[in-house]
Each structure stands twice: as C-alpha cells, then as structure tokens.
Amino acid sequence: MTVEFLKTVEWVPLSPESLVPGKVRLIDQTRLPVSLEYLETDDVEEIWHAIKVLKVRGAPAIGVCAAMGLVAAVQNSSAVTSDRLIADARKKADYLASSRPTAVNLFWALARMMSVAEENVGMLPVQILVRMAEEANAIRNEDAAMCRSIGAHGVALLNEGDSILTHCNAGSLATAEFGTALAPIYTAKERGIGIKVFADETRPLLQGARLTAWELQHAGVDVTLICDNMAASLMQSGRISCVMVGSDRIAANGDVANKIGTYGVAVLAKYHGVPFYVLAPSSTFDVSLATGADIPIEQRDPVEVREIQGIRTAPSDVAVLNPAFDVTPAELVTAIVCEKGILRPAYGRRIAEMIAC
Ligand code: MRU
Numbered sequence: 001m002t003v004e005f006l007k008t009v010e011w012v013p014l015s016p017e018s019l020v021p022g023k024v025r026l027i028d029q030t031r032l033p034v035s036l037e038y039l040e041t042d043d044v045e046e047i048w049h050a051i052k053v054l055k056v057r058g059a060p061a062i063g064v065c066a067a068m069g070l071v072a073a074v075q076n077s078s079a080v081t082s083d084r085l086i087a088d089a090r091k092k093a094d095y096l097a098s099s100r101p102t103a104v105n106l107f108w109a110l111a112r113m114m115s116v117a118e119e120n121v122g123m124l125p126v127q128i129l130v131r132m133a134e135e136a137n138a139i140r141n142e143d144a145a146m147c148r149s150i151g152a153h154g155v156a157l158l159n160e161g162d163s164i165l166t167h168c169n170a171g172s173l174a175t176a177e178f179g180t181a182l183a184p185i186y187t188a189k190e191r192g193i194g195i196k197v198f199a200d201e202t203r204p205l206l207q208g209a210r211l212t213a214w215e216l217q218h219a220g221v222d223v224t225l226i227c228d229n230m231a232a233s234l235m236q237s238g239r240i241s242c243v244m245v246g247s248d249r250i251a252a253n254g255d256v257a258n259k260i261g262t263y264g265v266a267v268l269a270k271y272h273g274v275p276f277y278v279l280a281p282s283s284t285f286d287v288s289l290a291t292g293a294d295i296p297i298e299q300r301d302p303v304e305v306r307e308i309q310g311i312r313t314a315p316s317d318v319a320v321l322n323p324a325f326d327v328t329p330a331e332l333v334t335a336i337v338c339e340k341g342i343l344r345p346a347y348g349r350r351i352a353e354m355i356a357c
Pocket of ligand 1: 054058060167168169170171180181258260324
C-alpha cells in the first residue's frame with residue numbers, strides 16, 4: 001500500500017499564469033494534534049516567526065520553508081534592478097538565518113538560494129526570481145527524494161515484528177514529505193512488513209506526542225506513546241529492537257546533534273545492546289565542523305519548561321535550563337543512514353568524501 005502524506009510546506013500560486021509563485025503555505029505544527037491549521041504568508045517576518053516558534057520545524061522542513069519563504073518574500077520587493085533585488089534577497093536571507101542556530105539545513109538552503117541569485121546577476125529581476133523559485137522547488141523535491149532513498153536503505157535494518165523507538169519527530173512533518181527516521185517505517189508499511197513504533201513524548205515541546213504519534217496514526221502505523229523516562233525500562237525488558245532518530249547537524253567525525261534527550265537514549269541503547277541508528281539527508285551534514293563540540297546548541301525560552309501547552313507546571317520564577325538539542329558522540333551511533341547508503345563507524349574521512357561526491 002502507498003502511504004499518503006499532507007504537504008508540510010507548499011506554494012499557493014498567485015495565478016495559474018504567474019511565472020513566480022505566490023505565498024508559502026505551511027502546516028502550523030504548534031496547533032497539532034488538536035487542529036490542522038495552515039499559515040499562508042509572503043511576509044518575511046511571519047516566516048521568521050514561524051520557524052522561531054516551531055510552526056514549521058525539523059531540520060529539512062526548516063530548510064525547505066526558508067528557501068520557499070525567501071522567494072515569496074522577495075517577489076514583493078520594489079527593486080527595479082537586479083543588483084537591488086539581490087541585495088534585498090541577501091538581507092532577507094540573513095534575517096531568516098537568524099531564526100534558529102542548530103539545524104544546518106537552514107543555512108545550507110539559504111546559501112543555495114543566494115548562489116543562484118548571485119550567479120544570475122546579469123538577468124532581469126523577474127528572471128532571477130524565476131530561477132530562485134526553481135531552486136526552491138528543487139530543494140523541496142530533492143528533500144522528498146532523499147527521504148524516499150533513506151527509507152529504501154533504512155528498511156534493510158528492520159525485520160518483521162521489530163519494535164522501533166524514536167525520539168522527537170523526524171517524520172513527514174519534519175521534511176518535504178516521508179521523513180528521515182520514520183522513512184524506513186513508512187517503507188516497511190508500504191512493503192507489508194509488520195513493525196511497531198514506540199514514540200518518546202519528547203519534553204519540553206512534545207514533538208513525539210503531538211506530531212510523531214499523530215502522523216504515524218494518520219498513516220496507519222502501529223504506534224505507542226511513552227513518556228521519555230519509560231525508554232530505559234522498555235529496553236531493559238527487551239521490548240525495543242532498535243532506535244531510529246533524525247538529526248539537525250552531523251559533524252565530519254559522525255557526532256550527531258538532535259533533539260534534547262537523544263544522547264540519553266543513545267547511552268541507554270549502548271548499555272542494553274540495542275542498535276542506535278541516525279537517519280538524515282546529506283543536507284544535514286556539516287563537514288566544516290570537525291566534531292560535535294562545534295555545533296551551536298539553541299537555548300530556548302524557559303517558559304517552555306515551566307509550562308506545558310500554556311499551563312504552568314512549575315513555580316513561575318524557578319531557574320530553568322532549556323537547551324533544544326544535545327550531541328550524541330559518534331561512538332554511540334551504530335550507523336548513519338543517508339540517501340546515499342548506510343555508513344558505519346569508524347568514519348575516518350568517509351563522511352566528507354560521501355558529501356563531496
Ligand atoms: O526543535 P525541532 O522540533 O525542530 O527539532 C527537530 C529534531 O530534533 C529532529 O529530530 C531533526 O530536526 C530531524 S527532522 C528530520
């Protein structure tokens with residue numbers, strides 16, 4: 001069976017004849033699972049805010065949204081010359097890049113968009129916009145294709161009857177479609193392989209409970225939600241066959257930044273002899289960083305820890321730490337699955353070589 005997905009980010013065309021797209025339309029993931037609502041905008045501040053507050057989130061989806069959002073915002077530019085249009089695009093790209101620091105896909109996508117704009121400086125402004133729209137479409141379509149390939153490679157790691165633990169949401173909602181960590185699960189579903197998923201709820205913002213549980217249920221996958229502190233006990237009782245997670249940035253040595261709590265799950269998996277797999281497209285690798293120690297970790301608003309969905313669960317003035325991500329050392333990762341195949345440690349220069357080819 002084929003699994004159908006909602007479009008995480010898409011265009012709303014200005015008109016059927018228009019050469020450039022109109023607004024960008026995205027699922028407002030802060031409203032899930034209570035209601036399925038969309039944001040439609042061409043306003044750069046609204047796009048920045050959507051990324052900041054996690055209306056759109058997940059490393060690949062952030063990159064896709066920034067690329068499409070940049071075109072949507074720049075097409076309203078009053079610039080009459082190509083130089084001015086490119087200067088306006090640069091200003092807006094730099095602004096969008098300031099929304100969140102950890103997912104490298106954001107900077108990767110914006111760099112691609114600006115290269116295309118700058119390479120075409122001799123063209124008319126409208127032609128540059130058309131080239132930028134084509135590039136944003138390419139980023140979106142390549143992401144969807146990479147996720148399918150990750151699924152095709154990753155499904156080889158699964159067997160009939162397996163139970164997979166996942167953390168945060170690295171599914172269709174976190175990508176153009178199909179997901180990274182959830183891609184082998186969807187591929188297994190399509191191929192009729194019987195598997196089961198345990199989803200960590202993923203405090204503080206509950207991406208596992210709100211998003212992973214929702215999208216897996218929507219796709220007809222057998223999913224059971226657990227609190228984050230239940231994973232150890234499940235592994236101890238032999239109920240987890242493997243862990244599959246996504247990533248926001250992977251350094252040249254294979255260290256992996258992902259949602260806070262991932263490192264703890266990796267330590268648990270190592271102790272219990274459970275394979276720990278990271279699944280990510282090549283746009284998530286940052287081989288300019290030698291190790292994970294150089295990955296910038298986003299610190300978020302303390303209120304996210306003092307409250308759950310707007311309801312206070314702690315003293316209003318208690319001191320709080322709220323790092324959004326942690327770094328799992330490469331030695332705890334059994335394998336990294338990307339669209340090009342499965343990499344196992346020790347990686348040496350293989351990650352940099354794979355990205356280069
Ligand atoms: O803060 P978020 O929700 O953007 O964090 C998302 C994650 O940590 C995902 O696991 C990661 O971006 C991979 S998504 C394919």
